[in-house]
Structure formats: structure tokens, C-alpha cells
Amino acid sequence: MAKKEEKLGINVKKADDFSEWYNEAVIKSELAEHSVIKGFMVIRPRGYAIWENIQNYFDKQIKKLGVKNAYFPLLIPDYFFKKEAEHAKGFAPELAWISEKEEGIRYAVRPTSETIMYDSYGKWIRSWRDLPLRINQWCNILRWEVKQTKLFLRTREFLWQEGHCVYATENECERETLIYLKEYKKLCEELLAIPVLEGKKTEKEKFAGAKTTYSLEALMPDGKALQMGTSHNLGQNFAKAFNIKYLGKDEKEYLPWQNSWGFSTRLIGAIVMVHSDDKGLVLPPKVAPTQIVIVPIYKSDNKNKIIKKASEIKNKLKTYSVKLDDRDGYTPGWKFNEWELKGVPLRIEIGPKDIVKNQVVLVRRDDNNKEFVKITQLDKKIKSVLDDMQKSLFDKAKKFLNSNIVEAKDWNDFVKQIKNRKLVKAFFCGNVECEDCIKDKTGGATSRLIPLEQPGKIGKCVHCNKEGKFLVYFGKAY
Amino acid sequence: MAKKEEKLGINVKKADDFSEWYNEAVIKSELAEHSVIKGFMVIRPRGYAIWENIQNYFDKQIKKLGVKNAYFPLLIPDYFFKKEAEHAKGFAPELAWISEKEEGIRYAVRPTSETIMYDSYGKWIRSWRDLPLRINQWCNILRWEVKQTKLFLRTREFLWQEGHCVYATENECERETLIYLKEYKKLCEELLAIPVLEGKKTEKEKFAGAKTTYSLEALMPDGKALQMGTSHNLGQNFAKAFNIKYLGKDEKEYLPWQNSWGFSTRLIGAIVMVHSDDKGLVLPPKVAPTQIVIVPIYKSDNKNKIIKKASEIKNKLKTYSVKLDDRDGYTPGWKFNEWELKGVPLRIEIGPKDIVKNQVVLVRRDDNNKEFVKITQLDKKIKSVLDDMQKSLFDKAKKFLNSNIVEAKDWNDFVKQIKNRKLVKAFFCGNVECEDCIKDKTGGATSRLIPLEQPGKIGKCVHCNKEGKFLVYFGKAY
Numbered sequence: 001m002a003k004k005e006e007k008l009g010i011n012v013k014k015a016d017d018f019s020e021w022y023n024e025a026v027i028k029s030e031l032a033e034h035s036v037i038k039g040f041m042v043i044r045p046r047g048y049a050i051w052e053n054i055q056n057y058f059d060k061q062i063k064k065l066g067v068k069n070a071y072f073p074l075l076i077p078d079y080f081f082k083k084e085a086e087h088a089k090g091f092a093p094e095l096a097w098i099s100e101k102e103e104g105i106r107y108a109v110r111p112t113s114e115t116i117m118y119d120s121y122g123k124w125i126r127s128w129r130d131l132p133l134r135i136n137q138w139c140n141i142l143r144w145e146v147k148q149t150k151l152f153l154r155t156r157e158f159l160w161q162e163g164h165c166v167y168a169t170e171n172e173c174e175r176e177t178l179i180y181l182k183e184y185k186k187l188c189e190e191l192l193a194i195p196v197l198e199g200k201k202t203e204k205e206k207f208a209g210a211k212t213t214y215s216l217e218a219l220m221p222d223g224k225a226l227q228m229g230t231s232h233n234l235g236q237n238f239a240k241a242f243n244i245k246y247l248g249k250d251e252k253e254y255l256p257w258q259n260s261w262g263f264s265t266r267l268i269g270a271i272v273m274v275h276s277d278d279k280g281l282v283l284p285p286k287v288a289p290t291q292i293v294i295v296p297i298y299k300s301d302n303k304n305k306i307i308k309k310a311s312e313i314k315n316k317l318k319t320y321s322v323k324l325d326d327r328d329g330y331t332p333g334w335k336f337n338e339w340e341l342k343g344v345p346l347r348i349e350i351g352p353k354d355i356v357k358n359q360v361v362l363v364r365r366d367d368n369n370k371e372f373v374k375i376t377q378l379d380k381k382i383k384s385v386l387d388d389m390q391k392s393l394f395d396k397a398k399k400f401l402n403s404n405i406v407e408a409k410d411w412n413d414f415v416k417q418i419k420n421r422k423l424v425k426a427f428f429c430g431n432v433e434c435e436d437c438i439k440d441k442t443g444g445a446t447s448r449l450i451p452l453e454q455p456g457k458i459g460k461c462v463h464c465n466k467e468g469k470f471l472v473y474f475g476k477a478y
Numbered sequence: 479m480a481k482k483e484e485k486l487g488i489n490v491k492k493a494d495d496f497s498e499w500y501n502e503a504v505i506k507s508e509l510a511e512h513s514v515i516k517g518f519m520v521i522r523p524r525g526y527a528i529w530e531n532i533q534n535y536f537d538k539q540i541k542k543l544g545v546k547n548a549y550f551p552l553l554i555p556d557y558f559f560k561k562e563a564e565h566a567k568g569f570a571p572e573l574a575w576i577s578e579k580e581e582g583i584r585y586a587v588r589p590t591s592e593t594i595m596y597d598s599y600g601k602w603i604r605s606w607r608d609l610p611l612r613i614n615q616w617c618n619i620l621r622w623e624v625k626q627t628k629l630f631l632r633t634r635e636f637l638w639q640e641g642h643c644v645y646a647t648e649n650e651c652e653r654e655t656l657i658y659l660k661e662y663k664k665l666c667e668e669l670l671a672i673p674v675l676e677g678k679k680t681e682k683e684k685f686a687g688a689k690t691t692y693s694l695e696a697l698m699p700d701g702k703a704l705q706m707g708t709s710h711n712l713g714q715n716f717a718k719a720f721n722i723k724y725l726g727k728d729e730k731e732y733l734p735w736q737n738s739w740g741f742s743t744r745l746i747g748a749i750v751m752v753h754s755d756d757k758g759l760v761l762p763p764k765v766a767p768t769q770i771v772i773v774p775i776y777k778s779d780n781k782n783k784i785i786k787k788a789s790e791i792k793n794k795l796k797t798y799s800v801k802l803d804d805r806d807g808y809t810p811g812w813k814f815n816e817w818e819l820k821g822v823p824l825r826i827e828i829g830p831k832d833i834v835k836n837q838v839v840l841v842r843r844d845d846n847n848k849e850f851v852k853i854t855q856l857d858k859k860i861k862s863v864l865d866d867m868q869k870s871l872f873d874k875a876k877k878f879l880n881s882n883i884v885e886a887k888d889w890n891d892f893v894k895q896i897k898n899r900k901l902v903k904a905f906f907c908g909n910v911e912c913e914d915c916i917k918d919k920t921g922g923a924t925s926r927l928i929p930l931e932q933p934g935k936i937g938k939c940v941h942c943n944k945e946g947k948f949l950v951y952f953g954k955a956y
Contacts, residue, residue, distance in 0.1 A: 074518075077514065
């Protein structure tokens with residue numbers, strides 16, 4: 001067993017080598033691992049259970065908004081990509097094609113489903129009565145990236161949801177595009193305890209084929225931004241390309257307006273990066289698959305009595321997801337380490353002395369705070385500690401985010417702040433070539449967001465000094 | 479609107495052209511449709527909602543049994559297939575390969591996930607403490623069939639669950655292989671109201687790579703059997719091929735035992751075939767996405783009052799999934815037809831006279847039975863009608879199944895009964911070549927099942943007259 005204990009913990013500190021720390025945190029806590037297939041991951045049960053919690057929460061939210069789930073084919077014929085030129089160009093480098101099965105038709109594995117879905121929409125939508133149409137799909141996606149794999153954040157296959165809605169009017173479309181963005185924000189902040197910035201993407205960074213891309217960005221501890229979800233107002237581009245039309249109440253034909261919106265399993269990576277520590281995962285209580293672990297502390301002569309009490313306690317905590325770790329052959333210390341590594345928010349220890357005093361020891365994962373709690377008070381106490389932990393994780397991340405947003409005084413300051421791993425606010429001309437230059441000169445900083453609320457007066461572009469168009473957040477990103 | 483009404487119903491009778499009736503029933507009720515990609519289907523929201531109900535039910539059941547969900551890569555490298563020879567041979571004709579991305583390695587889209595999962599299992603399993611390992615995956619599957627597409631029943635892509643467990647002992651493995659089969663039976667009979675026969679597959683029909691395949695078969699109204707789910711005892715074949723070993727309590731190395739088990743979206747096709755009728759879908763209440771539709775019957779002068787009452791009734795029926803169809807511009811008759819086509823189990827009609835009498839009209843989808851029910855009695859009445867409908871659909875299907883099982887007296891009788899579209903019980907030698915002959919001579923009859931309970935004395939093989947090995951159900955199958 002000594003051998004196994006050596007391998008249990010993370011060997012690198014988060015502050016020393018963030019990238020390697022992340023890798024070990026994900027693998028050793030058994031969330032996911034690299035597959036034998038280059039660029040692909042295996043999502044293990046502990047990782048998948050987090051995804052299920054995210055799904056359960058979000059699926060309920062969108063159903064309340066009138067969205068229905070469906071399933072469209074995995075494969076997309078090549079001629080579909082050609083219908084929307086920008087879209088085709090954007091995804092071309094990342095497509096994986098199926099070896100030709102029938103002469104003259106090539107199929108790619110879906111990198112996103114706009115085209116295959118909108119072909120059906122063109123058949124389904126006839127009149128204003130069929131609108132709005134709101135459909136979502138939970139599925140797997142393939143994008144043959146050539147960059148190095150990072151578990152959850154950059155893999156050739158990932159799981160996601162993609163919502164695709166059609167509306168009669170531009171107003172309705174724009175309004176709901178922002179409603180889904182708000183839902184993503186709620187998911188990130190209330191469930192995952194990760195504060196996000198919201199805004200629009202620049203011309204260079206927007207989705208291939210969209211009119212406007214709205215996005216949420218979170219800041220990781222290494223100063224890199226992570227895109228948490230996007231909601232695209234597609235305008236009428238795809239409706240034109242896929243011949244989607246509807247007959248209005250006036251019996252005239254119109255082109256509808258569309259949006260699409262998605263988030264993926266990369267959210268699990270964000271949770272790990274933002275909250276976890278050198279001992280392993282720290283999971284926000286609302287998304288943790290196991291919220292409480294009970295570790296009984298016994299010897300052979302009092303084992304039965306203590307396990308019995310521990311089971312009683314477990315049975316009382318029915319509203320939580322509780323694990324009783326009654327495995328023989330592992331010391332309590334080993335168990336503490338294992339559940340800390342795996343990110344269980346609360347640990348209950350119960351030993352012979354506790355039984356006498358009718359109490360347990362309650363240990364909180366994020367701050368390691370330990371307290372004795374009377375069993376009669378346990379339920380109430382657990383609720384308040386879990387609520388406090390959820391809030392405290394968010395507050396800590398929010399403080400980090402706020403303290404890492406700076407405003408660039410000039411170009412030199414901009415370059416310096418990017419080097420300092422800050423999210424830098426600066427005026428920008430909006431020009432794609434100018435943005436390419438900024439990226440080159442800073443070793444990779446890109447525009448992250450155009451905040452929705454803009455200052456009254458826009459200054460000159462921080463880089464080219466020409467007329468500024470808007471204030472933008474710049475930063476390096478995953 | 480007249481135009482639209484023409485298209486609403488099914489144009490073929492179930493008794494006249496079963497195959498075309500099925501196709502129309504699925505498409506016109508908006509469960510699914512053919513995709514532009516040959517052999518692929520689009521599962522529309524009404525079809526997907528049935529799948530979600532099946533998933534919700536079954537996912538809870540297996541979690542109670544200790545199974546956890548995970549996700550493994552979509553792609554399988556060619557060299558994995560070669561590790562288990564029978565398995566490779568069985569799936570070779572149906573594989574779709576990705577165009578070569580890296581020299582020398584070819585990837586197929588998964589036709590099932592044994593190989594990719596067991597490669598990971600080989601790394602995860604070290605000692606007896608790691609067993610049993612019980613993992614399930616909900617995912618999409620690709621099998622490039624060349625036969626003609628049939629929505630839900632035969633498509634190149636389908637959705638399914640695949641459970642894959644590993645055990646220390648042969649006994650435990652066999653016992654749980656049968657437990658999952660029982661769970662499938664419960665799902666089919668209690669949720670889908672479809673009676674099934676259970677048994678083993680013959681050598682010829684068993685899963686490629688399995689030691690024993692257990693299967694459930696249901697009988698469709700055209701006399702063809704449909705395989706509803708299979709549970710395979712894989713023995714130690716894959717453990718050997720993928721080098722899965724565990725250290726026993728005695729510190730010695732052992733090969734574990736494995737099973738795998740799955741059912742797919744074809745279950746939705748079975749529901750349609752077994753229960754539905756010339757007016758459209760008939761869905762068992764437990765699996766129907768919408769259980770009750772309320773159709774208010776109003777004119778412009780009493781509209782508000784009646785809609786208000788209908789809404790009140792809807793709000794009272796919170797434990798059911800209820801749709802209030804208050805669309806203007808459609809007649810009540812049109813609405814009745816639409817919801818009958820779409821298979822809503824119960825319809826509540828409410829008009830001005832009903833309001834005066836504080837009653838509604840309750841119409842049951844399967845037998846069209848109509849009754850007046852006092853609003854105060856409605857909740858109780860609905861429960862009993864839905865329970866009765868669920869039971870009645872099962873009983874009807876059970877009666878059909880029982881009356882279509884016959885015993886073959888001799889080979890001539892066997893051929894005649896197969897022609898009569900019966901499930902034929904006969905003694906069989908178990909020989910693969912003999913089974914091939916039976917298939918050829920009967921125009922396609924195959925062994926469906928070896929019932930688990932066998933008679934004490936086994937007669938001669940119905941076809942070759944050699945020593946019989948067991949009693950077998952033969953029939954034509956989807």
C-alpha cells in the first residue's frame with residue numbers, strides 16, 4: 001500500500017508549473033485521461049458525473065424557455081459546407097472525412113451542426129405558425145486540431161450542447177440570443193462558481209458564418225482567458241443558404257432570423273483550473289458528484305458500532321450525495337488524502353470519542369476548516385457550510401478576476417500588461433489586420449470581448465492610433 | 479387549411495401495407511425522418527422525448543445497481559479490432575473509416591466500444607479492490623449497413639447505451655449478465671408495454687466475441703421478431719486480448735470476467751409497430767412525452783372564459799405532462815386528429831355546456847372510449863384510466879404474442895408455420911451450417927432464442943434430424 005500512497009497526490013505545485021499541475025489534477029483525481037488515440041480523451045465516471053450535473057441543470061433551464069431536444073446525423077456531406085462560404089472556410093482545416101463509401105459524395109464528421117440541422121429546418125418551416133422553432137442537441141463533436149492536447153480544454157473530440165433557433169423577426173432573434181448568453185452566465189456563476197465577463201466578439205474572432213457572436217470569458221489562474229460559452233446571432237445568412245422561408249400572416253414569404261449557442265465539456269476544465277489546489281480538486285458543492293464523504297475512524301473492537309453510527313448519519317443526509325467510506329485496509333489518513341484529491345467538498349469524521357459526545361468532525365475542503373458539530377445540528381450546519389463554500393469559491397475567483405483587469409495607458413503599457421498576464425482593456429479600431437499585428441507583437445494576445453456597455457467617448461486605437469471603434473478586453477487565451 | 483388537413487393523416491392501413499403504414503406513422507407523427515444522408519435519420523423532438531423518457535427510467539435503474547456513466551472516444555484504431563479475432567471479423571463489413579490523418583494508423587467510427595473501453599480497463603484495474611467495475615455509456619454508433627433503411631429499426635447511425643462490466647469471478651459475471659437482461663425486460667414490459675421472450679442466442683447469432691449472448695425478442699404485428707436488447711457474457715476473451723488482469727487477495731494474478739449489454743433507439747420503432755393504429759401513434763402513458771392534451775371548444779364570445787377554465791384544469795394536473803392546445807385558426811376536429819396522430823394517450827375536451835355542468839369529456843386514445851367526468855373527480859379518474867390503458871396495451875400485445883407462438887410437428891409443418899408468420903418452437907441441433915440451410919429454405923427464418931427453461935427431453939433436430947441440442951424459437955426478424 002505504501003507504493004500506492006506515493007502515487008496518490010499531485011507532484012507539482014499549482015504556482016510552480018500550472019500546466020503540469022492541471023494535467024495531474026485531472027488525471028489523478030480520475031476525471032479524465034488521454035486516450036491511445038492522439039488528441040482524444042476518455043471522460044472517466046468522476047468527470048462524466050460533473051457533466052451530468054451541468055446537463056441536468058441546463059437542460060431544465062432551456063426546457064423552461066421552450067427549447068426541445070433532438071438528434072441530427074453525425075455526418076455532414078461536403079456540399080452542405082459549400083452553401084455558406086464563411087462557415088465552410090472557417091471549419092475546413094479541422095474536418096475529419098469518412099473514406100469514400102459512395103461515389104462522388106464525401107462526408108465529414110460534424111464539427112458543429114448548423115448545416116445538417118438547417119437543411120431539415122428548410123423542410124419543417126412553412127408558416128409563421130411554425131416559429132419560433134427552438135431545438136437543442138447534446139452530442140459529440142470532432143475538430144481535428146493540430147495544437148497539443150489539453151484534457152477538457154483542447155481535444156479533437158468533445159461533448160457539448162448546441163442550440164439552434166429560428167425566429168420571425170430580427171428583434172426576437174437578438175433578444176433570445178442574449179437570453180441564452182444570460183443562461184450561460186447563470187450556469188457559470190451560480191453552479192460552477194466561476195465569474196465571467198460578457199460581450200461581443202470582434203470581426204476576427206466571431207463564429208464562421210455569424211452576424212454577431214456573443215461570448216463569456218473567464219480568467220484562469222495563469223492569466224489566460226477561457227471562452228466558456230458563445231451565443232451567435234446568425235442573422236439571415238444560413239436562412240438564405242439553406243432556403244428557409246416562412247409565410248407571414250400577410251401570406252407573403254419572408255426569410256427568418258436564426259441563432260445558435262453552445263458550451264462544451266471544457267467547462268469541467270475551467271472548474272479544475274479556477275478552484276483546485278495543490279492537494280487536488282476543489283469542486284463547488286452544487287456541481288460536485290459526491291458532496292459529503294463520511295470517514296469512520298475505528299479499530300477492530302469498535303468497528304461495528306462506529307460503522308453503524310456512520311450509516312445512520314448517512315441515511316439522515318438524504319438530500320445530499322453522500323459516500324460512506326467503510327473500506328478496510330486503508331488508514332483514515334489515506335482516505336482523507338484520496339477524497340481531498342477527488343474534491344469532495346465536505347468530510348465527516350466520526351470516531352469512538354465523537355460517538356460518546358454525540359458529535360462529528362466536519363472538515364471543509366476549500367479552507368480545511370475543521371469543527372466539531374453535534375449530530376442533532378448536522379443537517380442545518382451542512383447546509384450553511386456548503387452554501388458558504390459555494391459563495392466563497394465564487395468570491396475568491398471574482399476578486400482574482402477584478403484584480404487582473406487593467407487599462408492600458410498606451411501601446412508600451414499594453415505590451416507590458418499582457419506580459420504581466422493581465423486582461424487588458426484598450427480602445428481598438430476593429431480592423432482585422434490590426435488585430436493580427438497585435439497578436440504577433442505580443443506573442444499571442446487576442447481580443448477577448450467587446451463589453452456590451454461601452455464608454456461614451458471612444459479613444460484612438462491602442463495599436464494603430466487610428467479612430468477607435470470600441471473598448472475591448474485583450475489577453476492570451478486557451 | 480384544407481390543404482394541410484389532407485396531408486395530416488396516414489394514407490395506408492396497418493393491415494394493408496404494414497411497412498408503408500409504419501413509415502408514415504413515424505414521419506407524419508414527427509418522431510423522425512430520413513436525412514439527406516443515405517441511411518441516416520433525424521430524430522425529431524417528439525421522437526427524442528420518448529428516448530429521454532427511456533433514458534431517465536433506465537439510467538436510474540442502473541445507477542441503483544452501481545453502474546456509472548462515462549464517455550470513451552468515437553474512434554477506434556484498426557489495430558484494436560485485430561486483438562479479438564471474432565469481434566474483428568464480425569464488425570469488419572460495417573465499419574466506416576476516417577480518411578488517413580496520420581501515417582500508418584487507421585481509425586474507424588465506433589460500431590460498439592468493447593475494444594476502446596477495455597484498453598482503458600487494462601490500465602485501471604490492478605487488484606480485487608477495483609472490482610466489480612461497472613460502466614455505461616450513452617452514445618451514437620455507426621454501422622454501415624447496406625440493407626434498406628427503416629427509421630429507428632435499421633439506420634447506419636443510431637443512439638444506444640452500452641454497459642461494460644468486469645468481475646472477479648465467473649459466477650458473479652454470469653449472475654449480473656442476467657440481471658441486466660431482467661432490467662431490459664422490465665423496461666420493455668413495464669414502461670413500453672411490450673411483452674418479450676428471453677433466452678440465449680445460438681452459436682450463429684451470438685455477438686462477435688461473446689461466450690454467451692442473452693437476448694430479448696418481441697413480436698411485431700407483421701409476424702417478424704425484433705431484438706429488443708442483448709446482454710453478453712464475454713467470458714475472458716477480451717480480458718486476454720486487452721491484457722486485463724487483477725491481483726487477488728492471495729496476491730496472485732487472475733484474468734477477470736466481463737459482460738456487455740445494450741439497447742438502442744430501435745425500441746422507439748417497436749413502440750410504434752406494436753401499439754399504433756390507422757389513426758397514428760398510440761403511446762403507452764408511461765413513455766408518452768405528452769400524456770394529456772386539453773382541447774378547449776369555444777367561439778369568440780366565450781373564448782376567454784373557456785380558456786381560463788382549461789388553464790385551471792391544466793394547472794391542477796401537475797403530476798402529468800399536459801398540453802393545452804389553445805391555438806386559434808384550427809378547428810377542434812383538426813386538433814383531435816393531430817393529437818391522435820401524435821399519440822397523446824388522453825384528450826380532455828371542454829366546451830360551454832361542460833363548464834355549466836362542471837365537467838369535461840375524457841377521450842382515451844387506444845379504444846376511443848369517451849366519458850363525461852366531473853372536474854372534482856378528474857385527477858383520480860385520469861390516474862385510473864392511464865393505468866388501465868398502460869395495462870390494456872400490454873395485455874393486447876401479450877395476447878397477440880401468445881397466439882402466434884406454435885410448435886412445429888415436423889419440417890413440413892415448420893416451413894408452413896414460418897410462411898404463416900408465426901414464431902415457431904422446434905428442436906434444433908445447434909449446428910451453424912444446419913441453421914444456414916434453414917434460413918435458405920424458409921426465405922429468411924433464423925433462430926431467435928433458446929429459451930432459458932428447456933424441456934426435460936430434447937427431440938431430434940427439426941431440419942437435419944440429427945441429435946437435438948435444445949428447443950429454439952425460429953422466425954423471421956428485423
